[in-house]
Amino acid sequence: MFERLYHKRVFRGNSCLAILVTVAGLTGGAALTVPVVAHAMAVGRTFPQPAQRGKLALAQFPEAVLDGKATRLAPGVRIWGPDNRQVLPAALGSATYTVNYTVDLMHQPNRVWILTDPEIAQDIRQQRNSMRF
Numbered sequence: 001m002f003e004r005l006y007h008k009r010v011f012r013g014n015s016c017l018a019i020l021v022t023v024a025g026l027t028g029g030a031a032l033t034v035p036v037v038a039h040a041m042a043v044g045r046t047f048p049q050p051a052q053r054g055k056l057a058l059a060q061f062p063e064a065v066l067d068g069k070a071t072r073l074a075p076g077v078r079i080w081g082p083d084n085r086q087v088l089p090a091a092l093g094s095a096t097y098t099v100n101y102t103v104d105l106m107h108q109p110n111r112v113w114i115l116t117d118p119e120i121a122q123d124i125r126q127q128r129n130s131m132r133f
Contacts, residue, residue: 045084046129047100047113053124056112057096061089066101066109074103074110082116100124 054067062073073089081087097114104110119127 045113045119045127047124047127048102048111049128050102051100051113051124051128052102053098053100055096056099056101056109057094058089058092059094064109072108073112074106074108077108077110077112079112079114081114087114100127 057065058073059065062075062077064071064073077089079087079089079092098120099115100113100119101109102111
């Protein structure tokens, strides 16, 4: 297996990366899962300047209720779960989520982040970064 990876030139560049690729290949990726998830949870997420906070409940996609008002999600909407992985709208069901979101020029939510309990407790102004888009 090592020879096959070596001949495909996976080991060019950083030798640490080469060791991690080898370890991940031999263990089926399980060795990398825990540190990456722990690092993502420890760092926290930041959101663009125009992000707003609200309560989102999905109806029949793309229909949704945002802060008690009926709206449509933008075509190509991206939704990130509490673990910062993208989620398909159909997987969310009809539950109500506290979210940060941005809207497009048609005032339709185009980026939605489902928040964790610590993120909900934190003020949105502290979570914003300097990105304007």
